[in-house]
Amino acid sequence: MEWNYYDAINWNNIEDIMDKMTYEKLTEQFWLSTRMPVSKDKSDWTKLPDPEKRLVEKVFGGLTMLDTLQSENGIDALRKDAKTQHEIAVLNNIQFMESEHARSYSSIFSTLNTKKEIEDIFRWAREDDFLQTKARIIDEIYQNGTPLEKKVASVFLESFLFYSGFYTPLYYLGRAKLINVAEVIKLIIRDESAHGAYIGYKFKIGFEQLTDSEKEAIKSWTYSLLYKLYENEVKYTESLYDQVGWTEDVKVFLRYNANKALMNLGLSPLFPDTADDVNPIVINGLSTGTTNHDFFSTVGNGYLLSVVEDMKETDYDY
Template sequence: MQLKKAKTLEPIHPNKSTALFGGKSSGILNWNDIAYPHWYKMYKRLVGNYWQADEINMSNDVKQFPTLTDSEQEAYLKIIGLLSTLDAPQTRTALLLSLYATDPAVQSIMAVIAQQEAVHNESYSYVLSSVVSLDEQNQAFEHGRTDPILLKRNEHIMAQYNAFAEEPTMENILKTMVYTSLLEGMYFYSGFAFFYHLARENKMVGTSTMISYINRDELEHGRFISELFRATLAENPDYNNEAFMNWVYSTFQESVNLEIEWSAYVLQEVDGIDLEEMKGYIKYRANKMLRMKGLSELYPEYVDNPMKWIRAYADNFDGTKTDFFEQKSRQYTKTSDLNGFDDL
């Protein structure tokens, strides 16, 4: 059965929603009277993460990009293309989820997530405009619809997102949340790791600064979507069955395999990146997202992060900020006439 879009305002219904999807609510949001009170803290964390792409200083990256090896430059452009193909549909998907959510708190949180995804996509345009010509920028963004490995990698998520847009059933909402949490919590991470690898060698630090902020946002998005999935499943126990759980696990396994294939393809020529270590890191991220959903791990040998060095750059669910945000040499600084804007 297809769900109807939530009404904007229905004063005959209570302010506190009777269900996350398919429920009744007046449309009036009182954060002191919501069905899941702890989500207010999530909303505050998301709002507190506000940043803008063009406030990050890229002047050193402009000078460094031509000095990267051909393999590093190619990986840089392809991975930016990948990230843009994943983040661009996230803005619309977040908005679509909010349209069918009958809980006004979910609507507000998804609105913030949608705005942040729009900033992420803008940031990819911003970093590319800083380091390559317009033709090369356009070519990088073409990868998402022309590169066969990337098309294969994104095929299933595209199919599910489109299925939800065309047929907004409870099952498609739950499946879309599974793919969204995979996207937020695992799909990006081999790409993120590449930029952190460059930063570890003191290369393209401005870009990795940007990636760290995107990374922090995505971790919060992944956490909320996982909680929303669990709460929706609890409210709709008919879907908490063996067939659906088997679909979730098989989707995770398939997504891990595709991510490993993509990372090997895009990173194989980059010096200093251990592809076996990367494979383990992808499985570790998948385990983490499964735990967030209250599910069992698929890869028991990768409970701990095998890529220890990345903790200096990547945020984690157990801490509020990463080591990165405490590093004065890599802190977030607004670009101005004084710190290099005119050099871009």
């Protein structure tokens, strides 16, 4: 008679050391949006022109929807293809933090916006064609793609598609506006950097097991997907940023991060844009150093449950 048993996870027997390293990195970086002093930005918010307020609302509404997609559909899709119990544990951590990221935007909305404005933000996110298109493209891969295709979609979401929204708070941070809001976003960016690098690492393991012809096929599929997403992202960016005149700068930022996503997958960059081409105000904001710290509540970009070093690009060069 065959006996089926449940197997306890054993962290003393690690099959892939990157599972352990990433889990420890993510738990060290743990944070909660409710402890960030966003209310201190109310004065800055009231001084923003209405077109810029609407821009902030929309980019955060879009980010909320994409984080929700990743937490509800994306991680479940990746978990089905996990090779080890430890990989599942890492994905569980990522799933929780994607939910916390989505909640963090609601915390910002509840501080800066009226109930009516919040309702309008979520209605816009449901109705915007470009936002819905990129979510649909990614989710269709989550539902029907191969294990490697799902990893590509996840990395493109985490390392590329979020960044049209991240540009705005980083830009304001460089101009010493909405500093506490930007600190929340910097914590999210630090998480997403780890998520994209880890899932990209898992892609590279699977990729190396393919035949040469299979490698060429997945590479071709990946670049075609990126073209498709980029074309839509350009239209999304134009619809958001044309009114404030930042569109071309944001497009450069998009191309730079598209290259970073490809690098997470171990593939060659597609666009000529480098960090030197990105608005220096914004590229400086990608640093995860603490810009504001509340010593009474131990809140700020340095707020963590344990001491955490700043994330460096080389931390996740697997």
